[in-house]
Every structure is written in C-alpha cells, then in structure tokens.
Amino acid sequence: MLAIACIKQVPDTTQVKIDPATNTLVREGIPFIVNPYDTHALEESLRIKDRYGFRAVALSMGPPNAEAALRKALSMGADDAILCSDRCFGGADTLSTSNVLAAAIAKIAQETGEEVGIVFCGKQTIDGDTAQVGPGIAVRLGFSQLTLVDRIEELDLANRRIRVRRKLEGRYEVVEAPLPVMITAVRELNRPRYPTVTMRLSAVNASVKVWTNEVLKLDVNSVGLKGSPTWVSRIFSPERDKGEIIGDGLSDPVGTAHLLIDQLLAKDMLAV
C-alpha cells in the first residue's frame, strides 16, 4: 500500500516583504523552505511506512528548483520522490494544482501496481493559506477527506478503516472513514524527524523523478494558468491596530498586572 505525502516548496514568508510600489512579493534572495505543515504530512507518511510497511512517496508540483524540497523528503526516509514540473503547470491556482496532483497520484498507483492507502497533505500552505488543495485532491480521486488531523487513533488495515482526531476550534472531533483517505495535518500531529547524515548523503545521489505533462497527459486547459479561474487583484499588508498601553507597569507592576488580567477576562481571552 502507498502513503503519499504532498509537499510544496514555499518562500520563507517570515522574510518576504511586499514592494509598496508594485504591490507584489519581493522574492529576490528569499530562501525557499518546505511548507511547515507539509513537513508534518511527510513525517506522518514516514511513520505509517515504519509502522505498517507502506511505501512512502513524496510528491510535489513546482518549478525545477522544488527538487530541493523532495530531496529533503528523501533524506528523511521517503522511498520515492516525484516532481510534477512543466512550463504549462505554471501560474496554477488551487484548482489546477489539484488536477495535476490527483493525476500524478493516480499515475503513481498505476506505475507501482500498488493501491494508494493514504494521501497526506499539510492543512494549508504558508504562502497561499487557502487549505483547498488537499480537499481538491480528495474530491478528484474520490477519497474520503479528513482535514485538520492532529492524531491518528487507529489504522485497521484488515477492515480498511482509519479513525482520526480532528483539531477544531475549541473542540476535538473523532471520525472514522474507510480507506483510501486524504488527511491534512496540523502541527500537533507529530514532530518531524531530523535526518541522519547517512540519509542526507544517500539522498544527494538518489533520483527525483520529474513528470512533465507528456507523462501525465492532462488537458492543457485544465492545468497551470489556463486551468486557473482564480486571479489576484491586489496584495497588501493589512495595517495592524496600534496596541494599547494600560496602567503603569514600571511604578505599579502588581496593579497593572491585575488590570491586564481584568481586561483579558472581560474580552474572554482568559478563562478562570
């Protein structure tokens, strides 16, 4: 059975600035990282591999330099790494990205002759923040979708069922679904492993397969910019409200602390 982790290479957003003149992201010199949520997705696919003997495959769509993200996946222990990269995939929104990734997942199953058990995605990316690609893949493949998962409670391979806990606002929800499923990971799901040097060195020479549209054979109107109904009208940094200074912390720290606690209680930000 296959455990496929979808990962995306994103600019390190803490370092991204918006050019005030053009309203576009200044990407020059900004390092790329693996989308943090995706590292949890990847880690979980590797745990499923370690525990249940799944074959772990890391999958990404992006420009040729996204290979670095897949190499990191290989160094962490992925068995295979596939990069969907083609000029015609460029400028994709979440819809056309889902088209490509779903097609790639189907192709992986076809090529290996193995069944896809679980597809793992991060809950969202830190550059787009839409949280749509995972569900988009699930819909296209006809998989059950389990989003915002912070714990896998049970994987029952004999009965082909999985039970997970979803982390929602202020509550948890335990749900069960038949395999195959698509799971999106939140940070609490696991702690990604740190690759050993031995693994890193072997990942340097391992091959990352690159699949172009000649391999996937998708309709060019369903991928890339052409397949993307979304368009970005403007990018801007929201002005943050100025903070409020309450009390006089220097001369009356105790009184000010009480004041602060009262206000936080009043705003329901603290519970007694």
Added chain:
Amino acid sequence: MSPNPAVFTPLLLASLLFFVWSLYRKLSLVALGRSGYTFRGFGEGVREMLLFAFVQKRVLRQGFGFNHLIIFWACMVLVFVNVEFLVNGVFPALRLAALPDSIYVPIRFLSDIMSGLTVAAIVLALVRRTVFPPYPEARTFESYLILSLISLHMIAYIGVSAAEIALGRERAEAFMPVAAFFAKMLAALPEARIEAVFNLSWWLHAAALFSFITVLIPFTKHMHVFTAIANCFLRRGEKPNTQQPEIFETGRVFGAGRVDSLTWKDLLDGFACTKCGRCQNVCPAAATGKPLNPRQVVNDVRVNLLANGPLLKRGGVPTVPLIGDGGEGSVAEEAIWACTSCGACMEACPVFIEHLPKLVDMRRHLVEMESKFPEELLNLFENMEQRSNPWGIAPSERTKWTSLMEVKPFEAGATEYLLYVGCAGSFDSRSKQVTVSLAQILDAAGVSWGILGKDEKCCGDSLRRLGNEFVFDRMARENVALFKDRGVTKVITQCPHCFTTLKNDYRQFGIELEVVHHSELIKELLATGRLKMNRQVKDLGRVILHDSCYLGRHNDVYGAPREVVSTVTGTAPAEFERAREESFCCGAGGGRMWMEEQTGTRINHSRVEEALRKNPDTVCVSCPYCMTMFEDGLKDRQAGQTRVKDIAEVVAEGLRPVQ
C-alpha cells in the same frame, strides 16, 4: 627461609613474563582507536614530559599534590635499590655493596631518607583519603590496596636494612638514620631472631615487588606510572579548543558510537587516568547534580575498551554499548548532553586527558547517525539551517540595531576591520545594546570598520559543540567563502564563541583570520591613547569580572578585560573565588544555551551566588551568553540591585560627556 635464588629466580621470571603479557594485552587495545591525533614532536614532547610528569607542575596546583611528588621521587630514587634487589635475588654475588664508598654511601643515604619520607607521605595519604577524600567516592579498595602495598614495600625495605645494620653487615650504617633507628630496636634480640626479621622482610619486599608487577601496574590505576608519563609526552601542541573536522562521504561512520571510533589517544587516556577527581571537582555539570562526571566518562571508555576490545580485535561487534544506560562502560545520553564544553576538566587534568573531544564525538554519533538529541535542539538545528541564526529570526533583521546610528558596510580596502556582530549582537535585544556601545567605542577611537549586514551568517559554534558537524561544516564553508570573497582579513567579535570559531575552527576550513575580541581591541585602543575617556566610570560601583570560558580557558585572554576595567574605573575589578583558569562556566556553552536545565540545580545560580558573596554592584562580562545567564540568575535570586554589563558598556559609560 633465607634469600634463595632457586626459589626467587623462577618467581621473578614468571612475574616479569606475566607483567609483559598482561600489559601488552591491555595496551595493544589502544591500537583499535582511529587515527586523528597529531603529535607535537619529540623535543617538545620530552619538555612537556619533564615539566608535567617529572616536575608535576599540574599535580602541584593542588596543595596536597606535594605529597604525590614526594612519593613519585622516592620511587624514582628507590628504583636503584629495587633493581639491585632483583639482580641480587638472582645473582647473590652482584651487590651494590661492591661499589666504592663514594657511590655506595650516597645511594644508601638517599634511599634511606626517601623510604622514611615515603612511609610518612603514605600515612598522610591514607589519612587524607579517609578523612578528607578528594571526592566522595574516592575511598575505593583499589586506592587503599595501592597505598598499602607501597607502604608494605617501604616497611619491608626498611626492615631489611635495619636487620642488616643490627647484624653488623651494613657499612653505610652511619648515613642511614631511618634504618638505624629501627636497628636499635632490633639490637636487643638474639641474632637468630634478627636473622629471621631479615629473612621475613626480604621475602615481604620480594612479595611486594611481585605484586606491583603482576597486579598493581597491569590491573589497577597504578598503571599510570607508565601511561601518565606517556600522556604528558603526547600532550597536544594546540589547546583542545576546537574539534576535528569530519569527511562527509557515503559509507563512513560519523562520531563515536563505539569505542573503536574514538582516537587511539582517547583510548590511551583511559589507561592514563589515576582517578584523582580533579576534573569532576571543577565540572559545572557535576557540581550541580547532573549525571555527567568527566572522571567517569574516561573510566567508561577504558572499561568499554577492555570489555569489547578482544572481540573488536577479531573483527566482532561490541557487546557493551559506549552510549547506553550509564552502567559502567557506557556513558548515559543525559551525561553527554550535560557538558557545557567549558574545558575546566581538561585544564585541571594533571596528565592532559582530553574529555571534551570524547563527549563531542559521542554527540556527533547521536546527532549524525541516530538523530537522537534533546527535543529543544530540533528547533535550533532547523533555525540554523534555514535562517542561519539560533532563533529563526528573518536574516533581514540582522541590521535592525543600526537604525540608531550610521554604519558602513565592510569593504576591503576602504574599511580595515570587519565587525562580525554575531547572532546575539544582531537579534538579542540586550546584546544589541552591547553592539551599539561597541560601535560607539570604535567610532570614538577612529577605528575603520564595517559590517556584512544581512549577508552575515551564524558562525555555527553551537552546532559544532553539539555535534552537528554536518551542518556546521556547510556553514563554515559558506562563511569562509564569503570572507574570502569580500577580502576579510581582520575581524572584531564581541562574542567569545564567534571569536574562537572564526579564529580556531575556521582555520581547518582554509582561512587564517586575524580575529580580535573586543576586550583586546579596546585594551589596545586605550593603551595607545587612541581611545580617550571623557570621565572616569564611577556609577557602576564595585565591578566583579567574570571570565568567559571561550575567551579565557580556551583562548588564554585573561589580562585584557582586567586592564580595561582597571583603566576606565580607576580600580582593579573584584575577582571571583574561581577566576581566570579556574573560572566557573555560566552554564550556556557547548550549546547548553539552547537546552533546558531540569536536572539538579542551575549552573548560573551557582555562579551568581559566587558573585554575590563578593557584594558587587556590577558583574562585568564579555560574552552575550554569560550576559543572559547572569541576568536570568540575578532575576531568579531577586538580586535586582546588581547589574550585568558587558565590558563595552562599561567603557561606553566613560565616553558620555561630562555634565
């Protein structure tokens, strides 16, 4: 039974054979270690050996060391008479007495005095070990056995001499006060009884010598009589203030997860240790209840080698793990991570055992081969790799501190010095104030300097001490390439960790920089008159000076900060009880800055309390880690009236215009 060559000779031969065989069996295991130890050269080796093994300079640092020196030199003198004893036992005709008086009498005299002195020294040693042991676990059977056998040996020697005097067979009698004293007591006995005392003493002496050869030297820490001398001879030319690089190729092992992955010198260290406990007494981890005991680490290496060595020699797999639960022969992971790499153990060791390289090698194994480390370090490692600073702050914020002043970028030819600000100086809000003070000082003295700004990267010190050599290696190469590209030759640092890394570690990566710590540069600027104070610094009150491990012990900079404080405040700084070479770590070195400290008490509390005993108004530091540890410690102790200042801030006080 009178001395009898027919009995003595076979016993001696058997003992000698056993001695050679058992020593060979053990010491040949040292060859299992890997290479990677550079010997400084024969001449220098001999000098170190004379100074430290024969004059015992480091043993003498401790008051009681003098007692050891007496025993050592007594044994050296008595080697003569012992050799005579052995030869004479086999060939009764060959005797020292056959020598002319001019040689014979002085030998007898010296030996007599030394035997008496040794007995006195051994009695003192026994009392000391029992009443004031060097460390609580020092009262071992092994130690008492060694002391007892030395005294038995001496008493038997005196017995032989006294009996000979009493029997009128000793012509140097007048020059042997110790033996003569006991001879007087024997004189009252009938001759046959004296003869019996002679025989008994003679055989006891023989028995003591045989047990030295067959038991004490090959099987106890008494082996140090050979190995400690060898270790002094093999002392490394450079201070062990850096780690050896690794070659990253597939198929290699990284770090030391097995005893044969340590260097052969590490293995020899195990046999050179006399368990004196000096290392454990100065170790900040051991002093605050952590499971690390440097003496035990060295012992574990030896025990592990003895347990696995014979198997390893035959190409087998070790059965006792080097890193394990902390049972004898295994070092516990928690102990490995407890080290602050302060180097106090190595500074204290009288025979130059190097504890730190062993611990870092074990850390390397854990990080690089097993990916096992305290979980706090995962963030550190990721932050270092992704953003080249320990906090994971965006590199674009490196220059935020410059918003208050005009700072030039470094440009070869146009600026003389690169001010390598360092991560703490760039991102830590408290240390940024130090950076600003230092920049003001440099400007006031007219120094030509510039920064790399957003292009500056972390030096990687913590990674290297934590055993993440793979990532350190990459960062070091990037930095060296950057320095070379920009034509950097002279560097100022305000952090002893950057200082030692750029100065000592980067040398291995192909760059020889002229690195100066800010305390040294400020001293120079004051001494040459380039930096002039506007006022004498009085508002800081009583200033106590803390020596940072990586400035002092690891790089021998002790004078500069003291001179600077003396010059700008007009008085010499107060000193800690443990200062200079003996300085006690703040607790943040060796990557401990980024780890929790949950076992035992806190190292910084220990140092803060030591400071408070001297009632300072200001603790002067010259390291951003020490700054954090002292400020946190003082807060925890609610000693709010005591401030912590970096040496640059102390000097900057003196630059403020007079009102």
